[in-house]
Amino acid sequence: MSNASIAQELAKIRNKWESITTYKWDMAIWVCDYHDIEILDKFMDIEASPIGVFEDIFFRFQSVYSDDLFEQHLWEEFLSWFNTSDDNKYDLIYAYKKMAIYQNLMM
Numbered sequence: 001m002s003n004a005s006i007a008q009e010l011a012k013i014r015n016k017w018e019s020i021t022t023y024k025w026d027m028a029i030w031v032c033d034y035h036d037i038e039i040l041d042k043f044m045d046i047e048a049s050p051i052g053v054f055e056d057i058f059f060r061f062q063s064v065y066s067d068d069l070f071e072q073h074l075w076e077e078f079l080s081w082f083n084t085s086d087d088n089k090y091d092l093i094y095a096y097k098k099m100a101i102y103q104n105l106m107m
Helices: 007-019 034-048 069-082 094-097
Strands: none
Touching: 007 034
């Protein structure tokens, strides 16, 4: 970040994301350098909250880097996002269906 303020860095990230929102994708993975992780993490926190400005749905991997098993852990974590829950208040797929988003995502 050097001498840039947090607001300037967030604005750069927001502008970068806005510049690529015209692309059509089902999933995008943002790969960044280690020194950018903290500011990117804050950007994703903001965008996943009600004050986020983009319509994209942001998910975050929580897997810890563990050499050869990292890719496997990422895949398992990704799959776990789509597991149904016995309690509907914790069931993401149920919430999407209720909001009529799921059908649009799967098309």
